[in-house]
Structures are given as C-alpha cells and as structure tokens.
Amino acid sequence: MFKLTQLLLNATLAIVAWGQYYSNTTTYTNPILSAGGADPWVIRHDGWYYMTYTTNDDVSLLRSQILTDWNNAESKVLFTPPPGLNYSTDLWAPELHQLNGTWYVIFTADPRSDSPSPELDMFCPYNCPAIHHRMFVLEGHGSNPWSASFVYKAQLNTYDQFSIDGTYFQHSSGLYHIYSCWYTQYAAWPANLCITKLENPWTVASPFSERQIISVPSLPWEKTPYGRAENDRLSSNEGPQQLTNSRTGQQFLIYSAARSDNRNYCLGLLELAPNGDPMNPSDWRKHQYPVFYQNPAESAYGVGHASFVKSPDETEDWIVYHGMQDPTNGWSARTIRTQPFIWNENGTPNFPKPGYGPYKVPSGQ
Structure with a gap:
C-alpha cells in the first residue's frame, strides 16, 4: 500500500511539474525584464534577439533567444564614454541598426548631466534641463552586433539645438534622421518631430534651412496636462520609430506623445503618403487619436517609446515598449513589456490594450 501511495504521489508531482513547465514555456507575463528599464529597442538577427535601452551611463547590449524573458539574457557594455565630453552623461534611447552591412548605434547624450547654467537657462521661456542633449553615433564592424567592436564615430548635426530620441528612417529616396526637436535653440517646449536627410549614417546632408518639422503636439492627447489647449510646456512628440506594413x-x-513620466504617455501615428517625400511635411498624415494608450483596468499606464520585431518564425508582429504600474513614481516606475499586434484592413497597425498577461508566447519560440 505504501509503495502504491508513493507511486501515486510521485506521478502527481510529475504531472504538476510538467504542468508548470508547459505553462512556463507557452505563456509569459509582463514585464519581460524585472530590473526595470525604459526606451527599449529590439532587433532580431541570426536567431538572436538584441536589446538596448536607456542605462544613462553607457550603451549596453543584451541578447536572448527568448523575446519574452530577458532576466537571464547575456549582457555586455558596448561603449562607456570618457568624462568631460559632449556625450559623457545622460545617455538615452540607444538604437542598434545594420546599414549597408555595418552596425551603428544612434543615441542621445549631453555633457552636463542635464544641468544648464543659469546663463543659458534664462533664455528659455520654460525650464529647459535638456538643452545640451545632442545625437551621436557609434560604428561597429562584424557579422553580428555581439562580436562587433564599437567605436565612437561622430555627432549627428542638429544645428547645435536640442535633439533627443533620434532614429534612422529608411526610404527608397535615401536615409533620413528623425528626432525630437524644439523650434529654436531656447524654445524649451513643445518638443516636435524634425527630419533631415543623411549623406551617410553619421553625416547630415540637409542645411538648417531644409530641416523640416513634420509633427507638433497639437492634439489634446499629445499635451500635458491632457487637453489643456494653451499649454506648450511638457507637450511632446518624441521617440519616433519606423514601422512598415510588409x-x-x-x-x-x-x-x-505627452510626457514620459506621466500616466498619459501614449503612441501616435504618422502615415507617409504613397510615393510621398519624407522631407515634405504635407506628405505625412497624422491619425487623430492615439494608437496605443493606457489601460487603467489593468494598471498599465504611461505606455510608449516602442520598437517592433517579428516572432522567431516571422509570422507575427510584436511591439516592445515601456510602461508603468504606478504612475505616481514617474520615470523610476518604467518597465519593459511586449505584446503581439495585428493589422487593420486599411493597412494600419492594430495594437492591443497594454497589460500584464499571461499571454501566449511568440510563434516559434
């Protein structure tokens, strides 16, 4: 009798263990990186997912074969800036791109830990702590970003004006730099989206007279506080990312849009007209409502600064983003999450409500 009882107990434990294993390998929950983080950028290359995100002090790279769990990912520092340079502090929103067979990291940084002197701050109509932020580029050669050796390449010309969250926009007419900008050097707010044409990934071809502003935070949901029509301070368009319907x-x-430490942070969408010119603001159409926004029913707030990647078998599209569970804690509350999305009949992306799951893991994982 004892042996039979023991056998039944062992069988039960085995079933429970298998059930836990099966659950753990077919579903996941958000966040996907328990240590927290913001501004995630994820790409997939040769069977590996690679992630960069804001660490402030350096540019770090994570790699994992599992999109939905980065807690056991390998990590390495690609670049630590020397002190006393224009890009030594507050490194934000790094992105990893492969262009013409070479790896590039584009990132934001400043020389003064976000602290302009009173002599400069007095020119701004609002407080302007990020006035020194500019865009910079690293270059790496190698078959994959993990083995590539990255070196500082150049500062991207933004006409000695505020610039953050820069990204590359690839188009049949060439390569472009899209970033968050002010109207003028001391404008402080609002933060808009600017575009310039590039000669190569580290050299801007457009003179200042050709820089174009393609979006401003003109709609209520793009402003902070929400809907205060006369308010420009803290109203933002930032974190631009290219997304193509294949x-x-x-x-x-x-x-x-809105403010990154606020519950109302969300995603908006611009669509380039067919055969449109990226440098022509009138060829960009802004959708009038946010396409990804807070879900109070699941305490998912401040969702934004996304990147996009395929499932391992290339059949699904996934959005990787940051959000908050407790928005009263601001920037420190941000964590990195991911969920699948689909496409509407009109070809626009159809993003899900943000939440924590459990969700089904990516196809092929």
Missing part, C-alpha cells in the same frame, strides 16, 4: 508597403512613423 504586405501593403505602407510606411508609418510611430511616436510617443
């Missing part, structure tokens, strides 16, 4: 060829720019 079925229709439609070109989108997904961007973050």
Whole structure:
C-alpha cells in the first residue's frame, strides 16, 4: 500500500511539474525584464534577439533567444564614454541598426548631466534641463552586433539645438534622421518631430534651412496636462520609430506623445503618403487619436517609446515598449513589456490594450 501511495504521489508531482513547465514555456507575463528599464529597442538577427535601452551611463547590449524573458539574457557594455565630453552623461534611447552591412548605434547624450547654467537657462521661456542633449553615433564592424567592436564615430548635426530620441528612417529616396526637436535653440517646449536627410549614417546632408518639422503636439492627447489647449510646456512628440506594413508597403512613423513620466504617455501615428517625400511635411498624415494608450483596468499606464520585431518564425508582429504600474513614481516606475499586434484592413497597425498577461508566447519560440 505504501509503495502504491508513493507511486501515486510521485506521478502527481510529475504531472504538476510538467504542468508548470508547459505553462512556463507557452505563456509569459509582463514585464519581460524585472530590473526595470525604459526606451527599449529590439532587433532580431541570426536567431538572436538584441536589446538596448536607456542605462544613462553607457550603451549596453543584451541578447536572448527568448523575446519574452530577458532576466537571464547575456549582457555586455558596448561603449562607456570618457568624462568631460559632449556625450559623457545622460545617455538615452540607444538604437542598434545594420546599414549597408555595418552596425551603428544612434543615441542621445549631453555633457552636463542635464544641468544648464543659469546663463543659458534664462533664455528659455520654460525650464529647459535638456538643452545640451545632442545625437551621436557609434560604428561597429562584424557579422553580428555581439562580436562587433564599437567605436565612437561622430555627432549627428542638429544645428547645435536640442535633439533627443533620434532614429534612422529608411526610404527608397535615401536615409533620413528623425528626432525630437524644439523650434529654436531656447524654445524649451513643445518638443516636435524634425527630419533631415543623411549623406551617410553619421553625416547630415540637409542645411538648417531644409530641416523640416513634420509633427507638433497639437492634439489634446499629445499635451500635458491632457487637453489643456494653451499649454506648450511638457507637450511632446518624441521617440519616433519606423514601422512598415510588409504586405501593403505602407510606411508609418510611430511616436510617443505627452510626457514620459506621466500616466498619459501614449503612441501616435504618422502615415507617409504613397510615393510621398519624407522631407515634405504635407506628405505625412497624422491619425487623430492615439494608437496605443493606457489601460487603467489593468494598471498599465504611461505606455510608449516602442520598437517592433517579428516572432522567431516571422509570422507575427510584436511591439516592445515601456510602461508603468504606478504612475505616481514617474520615470523610476518604467518597465519593459511586449505584446503581439495585428493589422487593420486599411493597412494600419492594430495594437492591443497594454497589460500584464499571461499571454501566449511568440510563434516559434
């Protein structure tokens, strides 16, 4: 009798263990990186997912074969800036791109830990702590970003004006730099989306007279506080990311709006007209409502600054983003999450409500 009882107990434990294993390998929950983080950028290359995100002090790279769990990912520092340079502090929103067979990291940084002197701050109509932020580029050669050796390449010309969250926009007419900008050097707010044409990934071809502003935070949901029509301070368009519908060829720019430490942070969408010129503001159409926004029913707030990647078998599209569970804690509350999305009949992306799951893991994982 004892042996039978023991056998039944062992069988039960085995079933429970298998059930836990099966659950753990077929579902996941958000966040996907328990240590927290913001501004995630994820790409997939040769069977590996690579992630960069804001660490402030350096540019770090994580790699994992599992999109939905980065807690056991390998990590390495690609670049630590020397002190006393224009890019020594507050490194934000690094992105990893492969362009013409070479790896590039584009990132934001400043020389003064976000602290302008009173002599400069007095020119701004609002407080302007990020006035020194500019865009910079690293270059790496190698078959994959993990083995590539990265070196500082150049500062991207933004006409000695505020610039953050820069990204590369690839188009049949060339390569472009899209970033968050002010109207003028001391404007402080609002933060808009600017575009310039590039000669190569580290050299801007456009003179200042040709720089174009393609989006401003003009709608209520793009402003902070929400809906205060006369308010420019803290109203932002930032974190632009290219998204292409591979079925229709439609070109989108997904961007973050409102303020990044606020519950109302969300994603907006610009669509480039067919055969449109990226440098022509009238060829960009802004959708009038946010396409990804807070879900109070699941305490998912401040969702934004996204990137986009395929499932391992290339059949699904996934959004990787940051959000908050307790928005009263601001920037320190941000964590990195991911969820699948689909496409509407008109070719625009259809993002899910943000939440914590459990969700089904990516196809092929």
